[in-house]
Amino acid sequence: MASDPTTRTEIFPAGIASVGLGEVKRQIPIDEPSPLAPNAHLAIIGKPVPRQNGRAKVTGATRFTVDVAIPGMLHGRILRASLPHAEIRAIDSAAAARHPGVRAIIPIVIPGDPSSSIVRYIGAPIVAVAAVSMAAAEEALRLIRVDYKPLPFVVDMDRARDSTAPAVYDGASAPRGHISGYPAAAGLPLNGNVRGPTTEVRGDPVKGFAEADLVIEGEFRTQVQTHCCLEPHAIVADWRADGLTVYMSTQFTAGVRHELAEAFALPLNRVRVIVDGMGGGFGSKSMLGNYGRIAVALSREAQAPVRVVLDRKEEQMDAGNRPGTWQRLRIGAGRDGTLSAISVASYGTAGIGLGAGIGNVAQAMYACANFEASQHDVFINAGPGCAMRGPGNTQGAWAMEQTIDELAERLSIDPLALRDRIDLSPTRREERRIGAVRIGWNQRHAPGADSGPIKRGMGVAQSLWGANVQTNCACEVRILRDGSVEILSSVQDIGTGIGTVMAQVVAEVLGLRGDQITVRIGDTDFPAGPPSHGSRTTASITPAARVAASRVLQSLINEAALALNAAPAQLIARDGRILVRDDPGRNMKFAAAAARLRTDRISAVASRSDDYAGFRRRMEDAAMAQQDLGGVQFAAVAVDTETGIVRVERVVAVQDCGRPMNPLLIESQVQGGVLMGTSYALFEERILDQHTGRMVNPNLEQYKLAGARETPAIEVVALENYQGQSATDAYGIAEPASIATAPAIANAVYNAIGVRLRSLPMTPAAVLAALGKVPSRSSRT
Amino acid sequence: MINTASAIMGVAQAKEAASERVIGPDATAIGLRVNGVARLVHLEPRATLAEALRGPLGLTGTKIACNRGACSACTVWLDGVTVCACMMLAIEVGARNVTTIEGLATGDKLHPVQTAFIEHDAMQCGFCTPGFVMSCAALLEHKPDPTADDVNAAIGGHFCRCGAYPHVVTATLAAAAARKA
Numbered sequence: 037m038a039s040d041p042t043t044r045t046e047i048f049p050a051g052i053a054s055v056g057l058g059e060v061k062r063q064i065p066i067d068e069p070s071p072l073a074p075n076a077h078l079a080i081i082g083k084p085v086p087r088q089n090g091r092a093k094v095t096g097a098t099r100f101t102v103d104v105a106i107p108g109m110l111h112g113r114i115l116r117a118s119l120p121h122a123e124i125r126a127i128d129s130a131a132a133a134r135h136p137g138v139r140a141i142i143p144i145v146i147p148g149d150p151s152s153s154i155v156r157y158i159g160a161p162i163v164a165v166a167a168v169s170m171a172a173a174e175e176a177l178r179l180i181r182v183d184y185k186p187l188p189f190v191v192d193m194d195r196a197r198d199s200t201a202p203a204v205y206d207g208a209s210a211p212r213g214h215i216s217g218y219p220a221a222a223g224l225p226l227n228g229n230v231r232g233p234t235t236e237v238r239g240d241p242v243k244g245f246a247e248a249d250l251v252i253e254g255e256f257r258t259q260v261q262t263h264c265c266l267e268p269h270a271i272v273a274d275w276r277a278d279g280l281t282v283y284m285s286t287q288f289t290a291g292v293r294h295e296l297a298e299a300f301a302l303p304l305n306r307v308r309v310i311v312d313g314m315g316g317g318f319g320s321k322s323m324l325g326n327y328g329r330i331a332v333a334l335s336r337e338a339q340a341p342v343r344v345v346l347d348r349k350e351e352q353m354d355a356g357n358r359p360g361t362w363q364r365l366r367i368g369a370g371r372d373g374t375l376s377a378i379s380v381a382s383y384g385t386a387g388i389g390l391g392a393g394i395g396n397v398a399q400a401m402y403a404c405a406n407f408e409a410s411q412h413d414v415f416i417n418a419g420p421g422c423a424m425r426g427p428g429n430t431q432g433a434w435a436m437e438q439t440i441d442e443l444a445e446r447l448s449i450d451p452l453a454l455r456d457r458i459d460l461s462p463t464r465r466e467e468r469r470i471g472a473v474r475i476g477w478n479q480r481h482a483p484g485a486d487s488g489p490i491k492r493g494m495g496v497a498q499s500l501w502g503a504n505v506q507t508n509c510a511c512e513v514r515i516l517r518d519g520s521v522e523i524l525s526s527v528q529d530i531g532t533g534i535g536t537v538m539a540q541v542v543a544e545v546l547g548l549r550g551d552q553i554t555v556r557i558g559d560t561d562f563p564a565g566p567p568s569h570g571s572r573t574t575a576s577i578t579p580a581a582r583v584a585a586s587r588v589l590q591s592l593i594n595e596a597a598l599a600l601n602a603a604p605a606q607l608i609a610r611d612g613r614i615l616v617r618d619d620p621g622r623n624m625k626f627a628a629a630a631a632r633l634r635t636d637r638i639s640a641v642a643s644r645s646d647d648y649a650g651f652r653r654r655m656e657d658a659a660m661a662q663q664d665l666g667g668v669q670f671a672a673v674a675v676d677t678e679t680g681i682v683r684v685e686r687v688v689a690v691q692d693c694g695r696p697m698n699p700l701l702i703e704s705q706v707q708g709g710v711l712m713g714t715s716y717a718l719f720e721e722r723i724l725d726q727h728t729g730r731m732v733n734p735n736l737e738q739y740k741l742a743g744a745r746e747t748p749a750i751e752v753v754a755l756e757n758y759q760g761q762s763a764t765d766a767y768g769i770a771e772p773a774s775i776a777t778a779p780a781i782a783n784a785v786y787n788a789i790g791v792r793l794r795s796l797p798m799t800p801a802a803v804l805a806a807l808g809k810v811p812s813r814s815s816r817t
Numbered sequence: 818m819i820n821t822a823s824a825i826m827g828v829a830q831a832k833e834a835a836s837e838r839v840i841g842p843d844a845t846a847i848g849l850r851v852n853g854v855a856r857l858v859h860l861e862p863r864a865t866l867a868e869a870l871r872g873p874l875g876l877t878g879t880k881i882a883c884n885r886g887a888c889s890a891c892t893v894w895l896d897g898v899t900v901c902a903c904m905m906l907a908i909e910v911g912a913r914n915v916t917t918i919e920g921l922a923t924g925d926k927l928h929p930v931q932t933a934f935i936e937h938d939a940m941q942c943g944f945c946t947p948g949f950v951m952s953c954a955a956l957l958e959h960k961p962d963p964t965a966d967d968v969n970a971a972i973g974g975h976f977c978r979c980g981a982y983p984h985v986v987t988a989t990l991a992a993a994a995a996r997k998a
Contacts, residue, residue, distance in 0.1 A: 090935035093943030094927070094950055096878015096918035103877035171861070264978050266882045266890060266944040315880075315944030316978050348883045531942030531979050700938045708941060708980030736976060737887040744969045744982040 042066055048760025049074050052466050060760040062648040068763055069586040075756060080544045084700035087533040088555060100313035101270040101285040102345050110139050110166040112334045112344040113173040115180050117155035117162055120417035120729025121189035124153050124182060127163060131179040137172030140338035141165050156204055156388045157419050158729050159353030161326055166334040166342045189417040191724040193360060193385040196229040196416045204229050204388060204415035211390055233410035244377025244406030248368025252443050256435035257795040260722040261358040263424055264741060267315020269355050270345040271328050275335040279306035287317040288567035289526045293560045295324040300332060311558040314530045319423035320356035322569045352734035356422030357722060359384045359392035363435045373447055373454045375404035385414045386421030395428025397436045401500045402458040417729055423569060425712060426771035429501060437497035437779035451496055463757060464498055467668035467690035470753055474688040475670035484790030489678045495783025499667040499775030503767045506566030506576040508657035509644040513542055513584040515592055516637045519627025521546060521553045527565025527577050528558045533701040534573050538581045540698060541764060545585035547609035548626060563641050571768025574697060579763035580644045587640035596629040647761040663759060665767055667691040669776040673784040677807055680800030684714050684748040684781055694767035696754040706752040706773040713777020715742035721797050847907050852920025860907055867891045867902035870917060878918035878947045889975040892948040893917050899955045918947035921954060930954040933992035941979030949975055953989040963993055
């Protein structure tokens with residue numbers, strides 16, 4: 037075999053630590069460091085290191101975008117549509133323009149222009165104003181007169197599917213691709229409000245169902261959920277003659293820079309995007325957004341910095357949401373549980389947007405030769421959906437994981453035993469084993485077995501999520517002459533603590549402590565980092581950080597080698613020193629080596645190389661790893677059959693993220709995912725009034741969120757799962773941590789009361805209706 | 818220590834002061850005692866305490882997330898009693914002492930709740946964190962040995978979308994233990 041001079045062969049640890057580690061041979065780029073040992077052998081990586089910016093957060097010092105104030109800064113506010121579907125015939129802004137303190141007014145809707153004069157949801161932007169104070173901007177909005185011609189509208193998905201329903205779009209105006217950052221297939225037919233289907237067929241589903249010993253079929257619904265980031269969507273735009281600087285609460289500084297450059301015809305080197313504190317995104321802050329464009333346009337118009345911060349009502353109406361779905365799922369199986377066919381049809385609504393599919397849980401979780409899916413988007417007159425933590429798969433898992441539970445019961449097979457037969461993933465097999473012990477699965481009783489009014493039950497469900505990687509992803513590591521170290525990347529910390537994890541990686545390489553490393557991130561003046569969506573940040577940036585640190589260390593070692601009179605290859609960095617591997621007594625302090633540098637600082641930039649065994653697929657700047665990320669969650673619930681209240685008492689979440697980099701941060705993130713899933717399961721729902729199209733709960737008290745009292749005891753187990761795929765072998769955790777929660781709770785509710793709830797959320801009314809104690813709700817959004 | 822009587826008197830003082838003359842709607846001078854320092858701001862009477870703190874006083878650690886008392890992100894102390902700063906007008910504060918997140922530490926020495934929040938990672942994005950810290954620290958002032966239920970009651974009005982509640986409870990109990998030690 038001819039050897040490739042750009043690569044070399046290395047042996048990596050491989051497998052799940054709790055099962056037993058083996059080895060895997062990989063060809064890796066010649067200039068990447070040797071395989072990282074398993075966590076047990078490392079000093080800092082894999083340890084529960086507290087987040088570096090914790091002190092700033094607990095003292096209120098962290099500067100979030102809403103806290104950014106620039107001298108001369110104006111305040112932008114947006115006038116929004118008060119009707120769900122209308123043609124704007126005229127806008128009179130004359131009085132607003134005369135109002136004291138108003139500096140700029142820009143139209144968003146252009147009356148008379150057929151491509152721009154129609155508003156299709158309550159909350160759609162119409163006009164924007166910048167003024168010297170928030171109050172002046174608000175007053176100016178009230179002086180603007182809008183002449184609406186009301187058009188028929190529909191906000192209920194079931195009604196919208198009817199061919200006689202008012203059309204949200206016509207063929208010319210309907211969006212074709214993704215308008216909200218969530219991928220949607222292009223070129224699909226539009227019939228009334230129904231777009232699609234996207235279809236997928238594998239094998240021969242008809243034959244598969246004919247051969248089945250039994251067929252389970254069910255209809256499932258999921259509600260619309262809103263992101264409810266505590267920090268509202270916010271931007272400060274500062275347009276100057278020499279370039280545009282934007283402070284933005286964003287999940288993707290580098291992506292927003294690209295969007296701005298394109299939208300305002302600026303070269304990339306004239307656009308800078310900065311974020312320090314970032315108060316939650318969950319998918320809704322991945323893109324520039326209409327409010328972002330508006331802020332920049334106002335700043336350009338007013339020739340002054342402009343801050344736009346959405347209020348809570350705007351957040352709920354026009355900052356994205358998780359689309360609602362209706363699904364019909366059929367599964368055919370043999371008596372031994374083997375799946376012979378799966379068929380799923382879905383209709384989902386992302387309001388006026390696209391991307392309401394149900395992901396790939398039904399396709400890919402279990403072995404089944406025969407499969408068919410048809411997924412439809414349904415337009416309604418409501419604000420556009422967008423990606424939200426585990427988009428698609430969260431909705432899909434709701435149906436699939438309940439149906440598998442039902443199949444297990446019909447076959448009189450334990451749900452875990454059934455999954456052991458039909459789920460080929462060794463990772464999830466181990467997760468089931470660990471979780472079953474933790475939750476006490478052997479204590480689980482038959483459905484509805486408790487005798488009193490409060491009935492307890494246990495359930496399990498699984499998640500599936502692609503292991504995403506951003507290949508357009510880089511990081512710089514600098515060593516300064518005094519021995520201090522900096523990491524630089526545009527990657528943003530949205531609350532995961534990625535900066536801390538990067539510092540752990542660099543400290544491990546340089547033989548320093550994490551707190552000796554200064555992390556400078558969230559600024560596009562630094563090398564372009566990955567987005568923080570799709571659970572890809574750690575997988576993308578930590579290998580680049582390790583490679584950059586290794587390269588810059590090599591330069592330092594070359595200096596130290598002269599002083600220690602040793603060959604560079606003999607030197608290693610450990611415990612704050614550079615030392616001779618086989619003669620550790622010969623050493624010098626890290627800072628002493630740095631003091632010998634010829635220049636004030638040395639630096640290395642590295643980018644994310646491909647996974648060593650290659651990717652499953654690539655999509656421009658992104659790729660998907662060969663393995664999936666999995667998780668198995670167990671829930672224990674108590675259902676009060678008199679009030680209908682479901683209490684989730686315990687959740688055990690066993691998750692896979694490749695190499696766990698920081699168990700403390702992972703525990704936080706998984707607990708958050710479980711809590712968001714619990715909240716989705718029991719409480720949250722965007723409610724639209726059918727008669728006015730208005731959201732009736734656009735706030736944080738009538739839009740119900742789980743709080744401290746609704747939080748179950750959450751036990752988190754992160755597998756150590758090595759693949760030998762990158763310089764750190766780390767992958768993501770955020771989304772898989774949320775996908776399985778709602779169906780695990782639903783399966784536990786079934787186990788408690790012996791009745792299955794197929795619609796979200798599982799409110800007391802829904803539980804009582806399922807028990808036949810009150811009539812069920814007829815109409816839903 | 819919390820002085821509930823003082824907090825109630827503060828309302829009375831503010832009402833008395835307000836009844837002497839008509840003020841507003843234009844900006845007026847409002848005196849506030851914030852983190853032990855007397856401050857004077859010029860604001861319209863409709864300005865909330867949260868707006869006064871975040872705007873002219875530059876104390877942006879107090880966050881506005883819902884602006885209607887539903888999420889408690891803006892929690893500050895008035896004479897040691899927790900209030901939502903978005904639900905109170907600056908002009909109502911009167912003589913009461915306002916403590917914000919910036920005033921909780923003693924110089925460089927963090928409050929035990931702050932230290933425990935860092936150690937136990939009782940935060941993720943951190944936007945709601947100052948409010949949680951203020952409520953948990955207030956809890957320890959009047960109940961030095963709380964149970965987990967007490968902590969859950971103290972933070973029952975707070976929202977954290979990242980879901981830090983379990984670590985907030987752990988951290989607050991740890992802070993209570995550290996104070997006793």
